[in-house]
Amino acid sequence: MAGILLVACGTESSVTPSENSTASSTTASSTTASASSATASAAASAAEVTITPIVGTVLHEPVPVPATDGRTHLVYEVELTNATSQNMTVREAVVRADGEELLTLDAEALPQWMRVFGQPEPTATFGPGQAGRLWLDVALDEGATAPSSLEHVLTVIPETPSDPLLPETITETVAPVAVSTRTPIEVAPPVRGPGWLDGNGCCVVSAHRGAVSPLAGQFWAAERFAIDYVQLDADGKLYVGDPTRNETYPYFGADILAAGDGPVVAVVDDLPEQTPGSNPSGLKVTEYAGNHVVQDLGNGNYALYAHLQPGSITVQPGDSLTRGQSIAKLGNSGNSSAAHLHFHVMDGPDPLASNGLPFVFSAFDLTGQVVGDDSIEELERTGGPVPTSTTETGRRTGELPLYLDVTTFD
Incomplete structure (x- = not known):
C-alpha cells in the first residue's frame, strides 16, 4: 500500500532390518515379516535422502488467473531458509509440473525475484541461518490448462563445499504445492472513464x-x-501544475464504485489527506489503508477500497451495496x-492481515501500456506525458489488468 506507483542439518542415517525372524505362530510370523518389509523399505528410502541446505515452503497455494497478456498466471511466494552455517547461493530456480519446466530463473534473473528478510536489495545468496523469500509468476501459454501441482528445483552452490554431504553443486527439490481449484471472482471496475493506469499491479x-x-504471528x-x-488525461498527463497539491491531480475526488453486491463490513473515514510528493511517516498499522x-x-x-477522501464515504458497516453504487471519493x-x-x-476483512486473492474485471477496454519503470518515475516527477505502447489493445472480458496497463472503464 506504500506510495502511489513505485512506492514490500542433519546427517545421513541408515536403518538395519530386524533379524528376529522366528515366531511360534503363523500370526506372529506374518507380523514379523510385515515389520521387516516395512523396515527394509524405510532403509531403501533413507539411502536416497540427501542434505538440502536450503529448505522452503509456499506461503499460499496459487490461484490461476487470466490476464491481459492472454496468459494464465500462477502468482505466489516461496519462503526459503538456509539451514547451514555457511553462505549458500541459489544459482537457478526451476518451477516444474508433471516433469515439464514451466519457469526457469537463471543466475542473472533470479536476484530480482528474491530477497533476504530485512534486506531490500535483490540477492540470491543466503547467509548462515538466513531466511528470505522467492516471488514467482508462472505464466502459462494461452489455452494451457493449469497443472494440479508444482514443485521447485533449486541449484545451490555452497561457499565451502565438503564432499560427500555438501558437493560443489547441489540440486534439490523443495516446496511442493497444490494449485488451487478456486476461480477468481469477477467484479466490476471501481472507477469509470478513460486513462486509468495500473500502478504496482501484478505481477x-x-x-x-x-x-x-509479519502480522499477528505470521x-x-x-x-x-x-x-x-x-x-x-487526454494528453497523457498525470497532473498539470503544483505536484504538492491534491487538487492538481484532475482525478482527485473521482467517484469510487462498489465492485459487486454485498454488505459493508468496515469503514474508516476520519484520517487526513497527505501531501503529495512525500512519503508519510509515523502511521499505525491500522492507518496504512487510510480512509477505506x-x-x-x-x-x-x-x-x-483505500486512501479515500476524509468525510466522503457515504456507506457504513451493515449497509448492503449494489454493483456500481457510488460509495466514496478518491483521495x-x-x-x-x-x-x-x-x-x-x-x-x-482485515486490509493487511489477509491473503490476497486474484480477481478479474467483467469488461473493459485495454488502450495501451506505459513503457517501463523509467516512464513511471517521469510521470511522478514531471506529470508526463510519457511513452506508451498500443501493441496490446482491445475489448477485454474476465481478465486481470497487468502492471502498466492503461484502461477505459465503462
Missing part, C-alpha cells in the same frame, strides 16, 4: 507484491494482486504519496 515484485507483512500477502489506480471501505463480496472474497489518505485508489481482493 512484478512491486511495492504491493513485496509487502508481505506472514500475510494481502496486496499480492492489489492495483493503485491513477488517471491520465471493506466489503464482503461473498464466497470468502472481501474488497478493499490521498493513509500510506500514500499522491492521489490514487488502492483496490484489492482478499480472503478476510
Whole structure:
C-alpha cells in the first residue's frame, strides 16, 4: 500500500532390518515379516535422502488467473531458509509440473525475484541461518490448462563445499504445492472513464507484491494482486501544475464504485489527506489503508477500497451495496504519496492481515501500456506525458489488468 506507483542439518542415517525372524505362530510370523518389509523399505528410502541446505515452503497455494497478456498466471511466494552455517547461493530456480519446466530463473534473473528478510536489495545468496523469500509468476501459454501441482528445483552452490554431504553443486527439490481449484471472482471496475493506469499491479515484485507483512504471528500477502489506480488525461498527463497539491491531480475526488453486491463490513473515514510528493511517516498499522471501505463480496472474497477522501464515504458497516453504487471519493489518505485508489481482493476483512486473492474485471477496454519503470518515475516527477505502447489493445472480458496497463472503464 506504500506510495502511489513505485512506492514490500542433519546427517545421513541408515536403518538395519530386524533379524528376529522366528515366531511360534503363523500370526506372529506374518507380523514379523510385515515389520521387516516395512523396515527394509524405510532403509531403501533413507539411502536416497540427501542434505538440502536450503529448505522452503509456499506461503499460499496459487490461484490461476487470466490476464491481459492472454496468459494464465500462477502468482505466489516461496519462503526459503538456509539451514547451514555457511553462505549458500541459489544459482537457478526451476518451477516444474508433471516433469515439464514451466519457469526457469537463471543466475542473472533470479536476484530480482528474491530477497533476504530485512534486506531490500535483490540477492540470491543466503547467509548462515538466513531466511528470505522467492516471488514467482508462472505464466502459462494461452489455452494451457493449469497443472494440479508444482514443485521447485533449486541449484545451490555452497561457499565451502565438503564432499560427500555438501558437493560443489547441489540440486534439490523443495516446496511442493497444490494449485488451487478456486476461480477468481469477477467484479466490476471501481472507477469509470478513460486513462486509468495500473500502478504496482501484478505481477512484478512491486511495492504491493513485496509487502508481505509479519502480522499477528505470521506472514500475510494481502496486496499480492492489489492495483493503485491513477488517471491520465487526454494528453497523457498525470497532473498539470503544483505536484504538492491534491487538487492538481484532475482525478482527485473521482467517484469510487462498489465492485459487486454485498454488505459493508468496515469503514474508516476520519484520517487526513497527505501531501503529495512525500512519503508519510509515523502511521499505525491500522492507518496504512487510510480512509477505506471493506466489503464482503461473498464466497470468502472481501474488497478493499483505500486512501479515500476524509468525510466522503457515504456507506457504513451493515449497509448492503449494489454493483456500481457510488460509495466514496478518491483521495490521498493513509500510506500514500499522491492521489490514487488502492483496490484489492482478499480472503478476510482485515486490509493487511489477509491473503490476497486474484480477481478479474467483467469488461473493459485495454488502450495501451506505459513503457517501463523509467516512464513511471517521469510521470511522478514531471506529470508526463510519457511513452506508451498500443501493441496490446482491445475489448477485454474476465481478465486481470497487468502492471502498466492503461484502461477505459465503462
